[in-house]
Amino acid sequence: MAVDRLLPTDEARALIELTREVADKELATRVDDHERGDGMYPEGLFRTLGETGLLGLPYPEEYGGGAQPYEVYLQVLEELAARWATVAVTTSVHGLACFPVATFGTETQKQEWLPRMLAGELVGGYSLSEPQAGSDAAALRCRAEQGEDGDYRITGEKAWITHGGRADFYALFARTGEGSRGVTCFLAPGQTEGLTFGRPEEKMGLHAVPTTSATWDGGVVEADRRIGDEGQGLQIAFAALDSGRLGIAACAVGLAQAALDAAVEYANERQTFGKRIVDHQGLGFVLADMAAAVDSARATYLDAARRKDAGVPYSRQASVAKLVATDAAMKVTTDAVQVFGGAGYTRDFPVERYMREAKIMQIFEGTNQIQRLVISRHFAR
Known part of the structure; x- marks a missing residue:
């Protein structure tokens, strides 16, 4: 049953109708097959969502976003979740992973990365939690040490990464100092030498997209991929x-x-x-x-x-x-x-x-x- 929504503009109403069409065609027809047992990864689906503009709705048009109010974006997520919760959650996590660049990144970083993120060419994950630091984010131990060349070498364990091993990039939080002001944010490539992912968790639900741990063994993240200042991570x-x-x-x-x-x-x-x-x-x-x-x-x-x-x-x-x-x-x-x-x-x-x-x-x-x-x-x- 379609929800009768109070939307602020004709554009928003058209967007919800588009979302329903895409969700009925691309999500509702596939969800059962992909969520059975261990699940099958929905190949190509996030690129499709990006091409229809649904991955970048709350972000500025100048970077390829939809410039939609958050109240509209959230109702789009609700429509997706009504057909396939896994895809909606992963779409939300992708938006979460884009947030550091969009909000705290330099203009150069925004121009270089955001258009491809919002178009679905690069799909993101969020890497904050660790085995001993879930709700207590200030307890992070994964470290980022800056070398003489200015780049950072990451060492440590991360956990509970939605889209782990599949994402093209991760909003990564690692310790560069002590205390709550000793954590820094990075835009880490999904394919990095020294980065490996654990076996996907055997979850109760949300089977179609993996949730994994990750091990950083001296993997290098270039200095221009630091987002914000050192210590601004939390x-x-x-x-x-x-x-x-x-x-x-x-x-x-x-x-x-x-x-x-x-x-x-x-x-x-x-x-x-x-x-x-x-x-x-x-x-x-x-x-x-x-x-x-x-x-x-x-x-x-x-x-x-x-x-x-x-x-x-x-x-x-x-x-x-x-x-x-x-x-x-x-x-x-x-x-x-x-x-x-x-x-x-x-x-x-x-x-x-x-x-x-x-x-x-x-x-x-x-x-x-x-x-x-x-x-x-x-x-x-």
């Missing part, structure tokens, strides 16, 4: 994560909407005791609660996005949106399985996949416990 990372959390919130809402749509369709077809199960009040109330959760979650991410678009602080609202939307997705997808009964526990219907995919959204881009910490710290200030 500032860049946290600024990017505010935007990234909104991306995940939108993906969670798209996933929850898909689960709600499937549950409503099934409830109108399935009959028990001589009538459709949607006509049983107990089941109807479940569907009503699911719909309320989806609509409320959408409202929270749109509120945060409009604050971002207006240039006012939105960090707390981004954490609220991520928390509310991903908790809602977990509840709604679980309830969708319940609506289907025993059939929902089988792979004959997509709701069991939706439930598995929803779980990770409460974890990455900062666990929901971390979101509560971020929100509470705003009040402590």
